[in-house]
Amino acid sequence: MSALFLSIYAALAATIIALLFGVPLAYLLARNDFWGKGFVESVIDVPLVIPHTVSGIILLLVFNPGGIFGQPLSQIGLTFSDAIPGIIVAMLFASSSFVVNSSREGFESVDPRMEKVARTLGSGSLKTFFIITLPLSLRNVVVGSIMCWARAISEFGAIVILAYYPTTAPVLIYRRFVDFGLQESIPVAVLLISVCLVLFLIVRLLISGWKTYDKD
Amino acid sequence: MIKIENLSRDWKEFQLDHINLEIKNNEYFVILGPSGSGKTLLLELIAGIWEVDSGDIYVDGKNMTWTPLEKRGVGFVYQNYMLFPHKTVFENIAFGLNMRKVDKEEVKTRVNEMMKLLHIDHLAHRLPRTLSGGEQQRTALARALIINPKVLLMDEPLSALDRKTRDDLIREMKELHQKFDITFVHVTHNFDEALALADRIAIMKDGRISQVGDSTEIFRHPKDKFVADFVGVENIIKGVARKDGAKITLIDTGSISIYTTEQKEGPVHVTVRPEDIILSNKKVETSARNVFEGKITEIIDNGALIKLTVDVGEPLIVFLTRQSFLDMELNIGRDVWTYFKATAVHTF
Numbered sequence: 001m002s003a004l005f006l007s008i009y010a011a012l013a014a015t016i017i018a019l020l021f022g023v024p025l026a027y028l029l030a031r032n033d034f035w036g037k038g039f040v041e042s043v044i045d046v047p048l049v050i051p052h053t054v055s056g057i058i059l060l061l062v063f064n065p066g067g068i069f070g071q072p073l074s075q076i077g078l079t080f081s082d083a084i085p086g087i088i089v090a091m092l093f094a095s096s097s098f099v100v101n102s103s104r105e106g107f108e109s110v111d112p113r114m115e116k117v118a119r120t121l122g123s124g125s126l127k128t129f130f131i132i133t134l135p136l137s138l139r140n141v142v143v144g145s146i147m148c149w150a151r152a153i154s155e156f157g158a159i160v161i162l163a164y165y166p167t168t169a170p171v172l173i174y175r176r177f178v179d180f181g182l183q184e185s186i187p188v189a190v191l192l193i194s195v196c197l198v199l200f201l202i203v204r205l206l207i208s209g210w211k212t213y214d215k216d
Numbered sequence: 217m218i219k220i221e222n223l224s225r226d227w228k229e230f231q232l233d234h235i236n237l238e239i240k241n242n243e244y245f246v247i248l249g250p251s252g253s254g255k256t257l258l259l260e261l262i263a264g265i266w267e268v269d270s271g272d273i274y275v276d277g278k279n280m281t282w283t284p285l286e287k288r289g290v291g292f293v294y295q296n297y298m299l300f301p302h303k304t305v306f307e308n309i310a311f312g313l314n315m316r317k318v319d320k321e322e323v324k325t326r327v328n329e330m331m332k333l334l335h336i337d338h339l340a341h342r343l344p345r346t347l348s349g350g351e352q353q354r355t356a357l358a359r360a361l362i363i364n365p366k367v368l369l370m371d372e373p374l375s376a377l378d379r380k381t382r383d384d385l386i387r388e389m390k391e392l393h394q395k396f397d398i399t400f401v402h403v404t405h406n407f408d409e410a411l412a413l414a415d416r417i418a419i420m421k422d423g424r425i426s427q428v429g430d431s432t433e434i435f436r437h438p439k440d441k442f443v444a445d446f447v448g449v450e451n452i453i454k455g456v457a458r459k460d461g462a463k464i465t466l467i468d469t470g471s472i473s474i475y476t477t478e479q480k481e482g483p484v485h486v487t488v489r490p491e492d493i494i495l496s497n498k499k500v501e502t503s504a505r506n507v508f509e510g511k512i513t514e515i516i517d518n519g520a521l522i523k524l525t526v527d528v529g530e531p532l533i534v535f536l537t538r539q540s541f542l543d544m545e546l547n548i549g550r551d552v553w554t555y556f557k558a559t560a561v562h563t564f
Contacts, residue, residue, distance in 0.1 A: 118311070119285045120285055122363065
């Protein structure tokens with residue numbers, strides 16, 4: 001039970017971090033053309049296509065206490081291998097692209113000229129983002145976040161390598177399966193499936209009831 | 217007053233090239249040009265939607281070239297309205313006032329007033345997607361006008377509307393222009409609109425301004441072939457229209473009276489296509505309501521077609537085939553009769 005709770009909670013943290021950095025990045029990508037844009041886009045999408053064990057190895061390399069990120073961060077007391085921050089980082093790596101890509105799609109659907117009109121009416125650019133652009137693409141941002149959250153809960157490969165302990169639900173299922181066999185792993189698996197199913201049902205309900213402004 | 221000096225801007229493979237333009241205070245100024253001439257880009261540069269490459273923009277003597285667009289005090293209306301889809305008509309119009317932190321009660325009064333003025337007060341709580349094109353454009357106009365901008369910039373505001381709605385809005389925009397002390401700058405490719413609304417017109421082509429002047433100047437004396445071809449009108453006469461019976465309108469141009477079947481009143485522009493005018497050497501009985509005698513003042517040989525100018529009190533351009541021209545033995549100074557039907561006369 002605590003493993004399931006840890007999964008949900010760490011995934012939530014990963015989603016919030018993804019939102020914090022991903023939404024501004026998505027807006028930047030939706031509105032601007034700049035040198036190296038293609039590279040940034042590739043970096044965002046790479047975690048989707050490489051085996052997650054490879055992600056885990058990359059993360060372990062840079063986040064271990066001697067790694068380029070791990071070392072300075074360990075100075076301020078953040079350790080990643082076999083710790084909750086490690087789980088969050090692994091989840092973030094695997095799932096943040098959902099937030100970026102989905103939000104970006106939302107922002108691209110808002111005509112930049114509408115933002116310009118808002119600005120001629122006296123609204124600054126940051127304000128315009130929060131009262132015009134964000135509300136109009138909120139659906140995409142929310143869907144992206146939930147996908148991100150769900151994907152983070154189910155992350156296994158990267159977590160197994162970077163932070164085997166403390167145990168998250170997918171790791172627990174794997175361990176039970178290896179140590180005690182199929183029968184023992186089934187309850188946790190069913191529980192995890194149920195939680196995800198309920199989550200997606202809620203999302204579906206939310207989306208279907210969501211007001212859209214561009215269609216009748 | 218808006219003054220534009222040496223304004224240049226590259227936009228992909230297209231460029232605005234050293235634009236110089238002066239728009240007077242409270243003028244209704246129309247920028248007329250074919251699509252791809254750069255008129256929208258010019259308008260967006262005045263608004264500050266894009267940055268200029270070089271040149272200056274002055275509004276009321278103040279250099280606005282690098283002022284952020286929310287501080288320029290310009291209103292902008294797009295062809296496809298750009299209403300905020302998640303806000304009601306009321307909220308859309310109130311937007312600019314709310315940004316200025318105007319007191320709630322005052323916002324209510326002013327928005328209601330504005331909605332009444334544009335005949336959309338019954339739509340206050342509707343969302344934009346439920347409105348017709350004309351209603352959306354009225355909302356967009358109200359939203360821009362309520363902040364009392366110094367300049368109202370409009371990009372093809374009537375092009376997406378049907379004929380009837382367009383005619384209604386043209387009339388109302390004229391009234392709005394008189395009511396508010398605001399300079400209107402209106403971009404269009406439609407010369408009827410320009411004729412009906414403009415105090416002055418600028419013709420734009422390939423990123424340059426090719427001619428500026430009032431409508432008569434431009435249509436009577438196009439500076440080059442492009443302007444002449446683009447405006448595409450040979451006969452254009454100013455006059456005052458009044459009703460003459462149930463179905464007929466009489467237009468007094470000062471020197472002649474022209475009949476038309478179009479229903480108009482007040483100051484208008486009249487156009488007649490040269491190919492609708494019949495020429496004869498002597499007076500004959502026809503069903504045409506408009507019959508004028510005049511002298512030929514100019515003959516231009518265009519090859520197969522001969523272009524004649526006949527002075528009937530107003531100069532009328534008439535086309536003849538070479539054969540008819542030779543058969544009629546016409547020359548400069550010759551007295552002729554011109555005929556055209558009331559249905560051939562169009563008013564703007």
